Amino acid sequence: xxxxxxxxxxxxxxxxxxxxxxxxxxxxxxxxxxxxxxxxxxxxxxxxxxxxxxxxxxxxxxxxxxxxxxxxxxxxxxxxxxxxxxxxxxxxxxxxxxxxxxxxxxxxxxxxxxxxxxxxxxxxxxxxxxxxxxxxxxxxxxxxxxxxxxxxxxxxxxxxxxxxxxxxxxxxxxxxxxxxxxxxxxxxxxxxxxxxxxxxxxxxxxxxxxxxxxxxxxxxxxxxxxxxxxxxxxxxxxxxxxxxxxxxxxxxxxxxxxxxxxxxxxxxxxxxxxxxx
Amino acid sequence: xxxxxxxxxxxxxxxxxxxxxxxxxxxxxxxxxxxxxxxxxxxxxxxxxxxxxxxxxxxxxxxxxxxxxxxxxxxxxxxxxxxxxxxxxxxxxxxxxxxxxxxxxxxxxxxxxxxxxxxxxxxxxxxxxxxxxxxxxxxxxxxxxxxxxxxxxxxxxxxxxxxxxxxxxxxxxxxxxxxxxxxxxxxxxxxxxxxxxxxxxxxxxxxxxxx
Numbered sequence: 001x002x003x004x005x006x007x008x009x010x011x012x013x014x015x016x017x018x019x020x021x022x023x024x025x026x027x028x029x030x031x032x033x034x035x036x037x038x039x040x041x042x043x044x045x046x047x048x049x050x051x052x053x054x055x056x057x058x059x060x061x062x063x064x065x066x067x068x069x070x071x072x073x074x075x076x077x078x079x080x081x082x083x084x085x086x087x088x089x090x091x092x093x094x095x096x097x098x099x100x101x102x103x104x105x106x107x108x109x110x111x112x113x114x115x116x117x118x119x120x121x122x123x124x125x126x127x128x129x130x131x132x133x134x135x136x137x138x139x140x141x142x143x144x145x146x147x148x149x150x151x152x153x154x155x156x157x158x159x160x161x162x163x164x165x166x167x168x169x170x171x172x173x174x175x176x177x178x179x180x181x182x183x184x185x186x187x188x189x190x191x192x193x194x195x196x197x198x199x200x201x202x203x204x205x206x207x208x209x210x211x212x213x214x215x216x217x218x219x220x221x222x223x224x225x226x227x228x229x230x231x232x233x234x235x236x237x238x239x240x241x242x243x244x245x246x247x248x249x250x251x252x253x254x255x256x257x258x259x260x261x262x263x264x265x266x267x268x269x270x271x272x273x274x275x276x277x
Numbered sequence: 278x279x280x281x282x283x284x285x286x287x288x289x290x291x292x293x294x295x296x297x298x299x300x301x302x303x304x305x306x307x308x309x310x311x312x313x314x315x316x317x318x319x320x321x322x323x324x325x326x327x328x329x330x331x332x333x334x335x336x337x338x339x340x341x342x343x344x345x346x347x348x349x350x351x352x353x354x355x356x357x358x359x360x361x362x363x364x365x366x367x368x369x370x371x372x373x374x375x376x377x378x379x380x381x382x383x384x385x386x387x388x389x390x391x392x393x394x395x396x397x398x399x400x401x402x403x404x405x406x407x408x409x410x411x412x413x414x415x416x417x418x419x420x421x422x423x424x425x426x427x428x429x430x431x432x433x434x435x436x437x438x439x440x441x442x443x444x445x446x447x448x449x450x451x452x453x454x455x456x457x458x459x460x461x462x463x464x465x466x467x468x469x470x471x472x473x474x475x476x477x478x479x480x481x482x483x484x485x486x487x488x
Contacts, residue, residue: 010408010487011405011408011409011485011486011487012486013475013478013479013482013486014447015401015405016405016424016428016482016485016486017428017443017447017448017478018401018402018405018447018448019395019401019402019405019406019424019425019428020333020428020432020448021329021399021401021402021448022395022396022399022401022402023329023332023333023392023393023394023395023396023425024325024329024393024396025328025338025393026394029342030324033324033328033342033345033346034320036342036346037320037346037349037350040346040347040350041313041316041349041350041353044350044353044354045313
């Protein structure tokens with residue numbers, strides 16, 4: 001009796017929580033529950049499982065490996081990127097033929113730029129192939145003045161500098177092509193002059209120009225200098241001769257060749273074309 | 278009899294629970310062999326307990342009913358993957374608790390309570406309510422409703438994990454090991470959570486505790 005009395009007066013937390021056990025639904029609730037469950041069960045049996053359900057199951061099983069697999073994937077991609085970046089660049093440059101490099105430099109033949117683009121292609125293609133294959137600095141006939149120091153530097157820095165050099169050459173060539181095309185389009189006199197200097201004034205005639213076939217660096221430099229000089233001379237005088245001067249070739253020194261800058265001697269201003277010798 | 282040695286203590290499953298698990302194995306095998314009607318036995322056997330756990334976690338009778346049905350449907354759909362590594366009861370509880378935890382996390386901001394009525398035929402609850410109202414002139418039914426609200430409020434102040442542990446241990450009467458299996462954590466974690474949850478509840482329900 002005393003035990004029962006003390007039991008009634010003391011209420012612990014556990015007693016209070018056990019009150020929640022007594023929170024039970026009425027009997028009619030279970031009838032409704034069973035009906036709902038039966039409906040859902042039938043729907044689950046009849047309803048076709050989606051085709052991607054097995055993948056979710058597999059994904060759930062592999063969920064524990066997400067972190068290590070993800071980390072490995074990131075690491076692998078990073079390593080591949082670091083490893084493949086430089087070889088890919090050089091391999092593509094070395095494997096690319098002159099025609100491919102030239103096609104990279106020149107845009108597709110457009111009506112206004114066709115002549116200038118052809119000129120650049122002819123001058124760049126052999127020079128590019130020589131520069132890439134022999135790792136020797138090469139001056140291109142249409143290069144700007146800023147290219148020459150970069151070329152000299154590239155010998156010391158190695159082939160990685162060549163890539164930067166070639167890209168700067170390309171941008172200079174493009175700039176020159178654009179300038180010539182603009183001058184060609186806006187200035188009929190220049191058009192006439194160029195037409196006189198280049199017989200036939202078409203791509204085929206230019207492509208047969210012997211300067212484009214030169215591969216030896218020294219000869220290339222020398223011939224380009226003379227070719228550019230002859231071309232400019234013919235442009236100014238109206239002569240159609242394009243053969244290099246043999247006598248002048250012998251007197252050309254390497255220093256003079258390296259200092260030569262044909263482009264800087266051309267000054268196109270409005271309707272005038274000035275060539276400095 | 279299964280014996281599990283954890284932290285130097287040997288936990289032994291109760292004979293009742295072991296008997297229950299053995300009888301479930303046969304029924305589960307029948308369901309796995311295509312006897313769909315056999316699954317009804319499992320539903321009838323466990324629906325009250327599963328519903329009770331989910332109800333005490335959600336404090337919402339409608340949600341609890343839906344989640345209980347969903348737990349049974351999920352277990353029915355995946356019963357072929359049940360390999361008997363744990364008892365069917367533990368497996369079913371794990372499905373129910375995980376579904377409920379997912380539901381609670383999704384609807385964290387939506388809290389709507391709907392309570393079941395306290396069964397007046399329950400002897401223990403009657404005694405507790407009588408003890409609490411012995412010094413007051415309050416009506417038993419009114420006091421019981423007020424106490425029920427306070428209890429559910431205090432439960433909802435616990436985090437989901439602490440609420441789960443206190444529900445499974447104090448209300449459903451499961452052991453530490455079983456709770457650890459259901460919640461996929463260690464027994465030590467269960468004990469720790471239980472201790473913390475009790476401390477919080479004690480501070481919340483202090484006016485109703487008589488020593």
